[in-house]
Amino acid sequence: MSHLFEPIKLRDVVVRNRVWVAPMCQYSAVDGLPGDWHLVHLGQFATGGAGLIITEATAVVPEGRISPGDTGLWNDDQVAAWRRINDFLHAQGAATGVQLAHAGRKASTTPPWEGSNAVPASEGGWETVSSTGNAFGNLPAPRALTEAEIAELPEQFAAAARRAEAADFDVIELHFAHGYLAHQFYSPLVNDRTDRYGGDFENRVRVLLEITDAVRAAWPADRPLLARLSATDWAEGGWTGEDSVRLAGLLAERGVDLVDASTGGAVPKADIPIGAGYQVRFARQIRAEANVPTAAVGLITSPEQAEEIVSSGSADAVLLGRELLRDPHWPLRAADALHADNIWPKQYERARRV
DSSP, rough: OOSTSSSETTTEEESOOSEOOOOOOOOOOOOTTTOHHHHHHHHHHTTTTTSSEEEEEEEESSGGGTTOOOOBHHHHHHHHHHHHHHHHHHHHTTTEEEEOOGGGGGGGOOOOGGGGBBBGGGGOHHHHHHHSSOSSSSSSEEEEEEEEEEHTHHHHHHHHHHHHHHTTEEEEEEEEEOOOOOOOOOOOOTTTOEEEEEEHHHHHHHHHHHHHHHHHHHHHSSHHHHHHHHOOSSSSTTTOHHHHHHHHHHHTTOOEEEEEEEEOOSSOOOOOOTTTTTTTHHHHHHHHOOOOOOEEEEESSHHHHHHHHTTTTTTTTEEEEHHHHHHHHHHHHHHHHTTOOOOOGGGGGGGOOO
């Protein structure tokens, strides 16, 4: 029996299997609105059999976008656009999640195919903000947020959570990873503040807990809340797996139901030992030591590898990114390879090999 294709229940949401779509930015929205590209892009994963489809990093405010082409959830037009997509994904049996994000000092950049450079104000760029006034790599230096501005962040995320409910998302994931704003607070390599949001561990994670409390209060109690963490900075003096275990426990106390364990992104020149499943050990560590459900992500490519991660107890689910871009129907093929049940769209059944 395949563990990868067993359903999983988080609060009142039942996800049909443990093969989930990792958030992948498309840089193709206009004024934060997802369009036909997003419908087709995400729709292929639903027809391909994925259990949970998590959207790209979706900004809670316009200045929180990584690029001008990022999606958002700061107005009602965006709610309607997302609901159209969710209606299709749900009709195919998939659960849907939105990753709520603020890019901080890594905002206002061009898409990767244009070099991920800063967008000048003359071309629609904006001033970035952070926990610090120090720049990331060659990007412009941000403005350090005041305490009063930090106090506004939880409600910005909570307002987006209420819109996520209106758009009929099943799951929210808080993007606390990859060197974006939340990570800019908890990483000791970035946060150089001397007020109540800087210094020791408790101060550096304070805004994350405030955001989590606000979102959990705004989000229906029967719908799950996830958090993506960068479990290590991969750099001396940075955030560690042990720090992540400690933070995961605090998040769970505040109603986070699963931790999505990724890594890196805080500093531009980290020494990352990239290889097959290179981040799985952090999902396993957090799951075992914090007693919190986890999802593993990062160079998971074969059905057998994914099955082993779940069946061994390293994680409760796997998140696939590039592998699904290469083959959106990977879950259907994986289920057949593992002799598990998965529902092929009736329009595709003639292609199934038995």
